Amino acid sequence: MKYLHYILFILFGLASNAQTALNHTGGMQLHDGAEVGFHTNFINNAPFDQNLGLVGFYGSRFLNIQGTVSPIFYDFEIFASSGVTLNIAANATNNVNFVAGDIMTQKSLEDIYFGLLDNAMHNGESNMSKVNGYALMTNQQTYQFPIGDEFQLRPLILNSNSVNLTAKCAYFFENPNAPLSFTQTFDTEDKDRQLSLINTHEFWRLEGSVLSTVTISWNNRSAIDALTEVTENLLVVGWSKAEQKWHILGNSAVSGDAENGIITSEEFLPDDYEIITIGSLLVPQDRLTIDNFYLSPNGDGINDVLVIEELALSSQNELKLYDRNGLLVFRQENYTNEFAGISNIDNNVIQRDAGLPSGIYFYIVNMYDLGYEFQGFLYLAQPTY
Known part of the structure; x- marks a missing residue:
């Protein structure tokens, strides 16, 4: 992992508060081998793309990326313990290093995301550093979204029948019956007759237009023991946009116990479902x-x-x-x-x-x-x- 050895100090005052910022209004481009680090906010009001160098965000201050034009970085690194908040979408085209702090988006705003374009890779994601909000990928068939919430990394693995032009995902540690990030509610009593219980602690939102399977996990926060005592009775479930109720998305593989495990769905079309989570069969096998x-x-x-x-x-x-x-x-x-x-x-x-x-x-x-x-x-x- 390569860290920044020098910092570009071009600082302008923000009218809204005392925090300083780099205000890009045009003409800046990073060439191969360039390294630029921010200990301040970045305001981007002009095209910032075709870059080849590294841009990093560092320090302990609350940082943000804002402006009128979405920046496109080449290599991106976050080592900012308080995180970097996106007020506009931002993208990387080569590599993203997660070291410390989250890349954060407001989860009620689906158009603001951190994008990993084409063959962009990511590494180092953990409970301490991830995308806490929407992550987007392009031109990938199999992909693991490095997403979670404030406290935990909760990735979703997407395995599609063909290449996705785009796919986007976010994780929510919220009750689908009263989600904080949605004006809509997803009543866990409105479900297929074969379903017994729906997880009321967490869910994922996935956008994609290609038939796919997903693999998601559970841990001690998921309260899986409240759904069933038999993990083989667990299913991936989704809230149908058309029918406004929970549908079974299947169980092609499941392993684990009440504390930790993973489950893979059958094939489905992500765009047909508003959110997905884990549910259980109506009647457990032993009863x-x-x-x-x-x-x-x-x-x-x-x-x-x-x-x-x-x-x-x-x-x-x-x-x-x-x-x-x-x-x-x-x-x-x-x-x-x-x-x-x-x-x-x-x-x-x-x-x-x-x-x-x-x-x-x-x-x-x-x-x-x-x-x-x-x-x-x-x-x-x-x-x-």
Whole structure:
């Protein structure tokens, strides 16, 4: 890591306060090998791009970058313990060194970000130094955003099907039911029926127009034990912009315990979702049960068909029904309430089209994608005319 050995002192007073600043109004460009360091604010009111040198922000003062034109740095370094606040977007094209202090943006303003353009790299990010706000990248297919909040680094790994022209992300240690950085709320009770609980401590906001998976993590601040006792029941979830509720974004990989872990989603389109976080399945694996059933298909709208709500948890399921003699009388893959007392098996079922006789039947339900199998009984009461 290379630090600054000399400092450019071109200081102008700010009208708003006593803090000094470098006010760039044009004509400055850094050439290969140049090193410029700021212990003061930077006001950029003219194009500041095509640079090749290093620009660093240093010291213990509160520093900011402001102006009317977004600066484009080549190498950028932050060793400013109080951080550097961006009042306009700023970019780097080669390398960013995080040493101490955060690059900060106001999280309610999505158009202000720190951008790492094209093949720009970053290193050294930690709990002590990161982007506390929006980070943007361009022309990357796989990328780890060096983001977090005031206290912790909470990166998001984006893995896309193709190169993203742009993608942008920020981390929020906020309750989605009452977020400080949004005027909109994201009610954790408005969710897919398969979902049990949604994390109310943290979330990420990701913008991207390419089908992608994301990998996010949890730690002791995430309170994962309040969601589930079984980490395999965790899912990445997102707030759908179209439907205004939480959707399941899947779980292609998960590892960890209640204190620390990581989870990877299935593929989704980031721009379809306002924010993402971690949730849990409706019923944990060790508690999932299916009751016995009563069916009376008499057309009164009550118990006319067999409804097994738990099958909504599984996209690869199968229902089999047997009579008391062990004869298969009904079989349906991906069952969605088709059984109304009539067999669909072409075997020795007597008067199949007229309906099965009243009595007790034995069912087997398989949820192949979840690895569950359940057995129970159904009492069929056919109407008498």
